[in-house]
Amino acid sequence: MKKTIIASIVLVVLGTSNVNADVSVTWENPDNYSDIDGGEQSQKKFQAEVTKQLEAYIVELSKRLAEGQKLSIKVTDLDLAGEVLPGFSQGLNSPRDMRVVKRVYFPTMDLEYQLTDSQGAILKSGSAELKDISFQDNIQSYQKARDPLAHEKDMIKEWFDKTFSQRVATK
Template sequence: MLVGLSCVALLGYGVTAEPSHAAEVKITWEEPESYSDVRPSNESRKRFRERTLNELEAHIVELAADLPESQVLSITVTNVDLAGEVWPSQFVGFGNAGANDIRVIRRIDIPKMTFSYTLTDAAGEVVASEDEVKIKDMDFMESNIRRHRNESLSYEKTMLDEWFSDTFVKQQVAANN
């Protein structure tokens, strides 16, 4: 069951998503209006934030498809800082192109995310957890020549792919050997 993000963003409730044959995923976006940078370039802040968090959430649910169906992954996100920085269009050489801002991606404006997570098994026993995970991709402009290159939030999705692989996939391989 997928509950709309608008409830999460406005009320702070968790979201549960269950694709078939995958771990159950519960995501809580804690105070998303105070995140470092989920700033739009050409739409309302609320709509951009909801769309962005929905897209990140869908990506995490997709990644959880690799986890056993009997497991539950609970994530509480406390900060998101998208790659790049939003500037008024006239500040970056586009003249007075109306009220539109643009997101400028530079090597120094790296994507970052802070969250906690718990992975539990069918009996409710904790398989893995961490209280404060801080992920960032300092090499995001070079490392993004992969899967998400032509998608929105490609830098953030690649960063999540790497964290998920390092945290769960490599641990599962090691546990099975």
């Protein structure tokens, strides 16, 4: 299943109007990703919520790109921090599948990207294998610790900052 969402539509829905760059994110075959398992949650709903939140975050980061630039990202694999393990007991409840976050279950994401200027000339393109092996070493604020995708967002931000330096962003 190939799902393409134009991020600018998401911006309109969210009411954000301060957009410099056009952004599109394609989630290629998310059913085949390494780990986007919601445990006891509906898989389709969990998958949709994860992709929606990560896409909105990419759109937010893209506001730093120069006006007229277009960023296209195709995500080809995703492995969320943690691992869904079966049969954890929560109090008096019966055992349930639950995501357990440990150092050995670090987040990864594979993607392809292309940044173009307003005339369509390619400024930067390539593929990237994002991973954050030391994801648990980051100091997190209380608010950030409550975000279930904080580790993935940190990983994406680090890649974005390195890939789209100030030099590219101000062209």
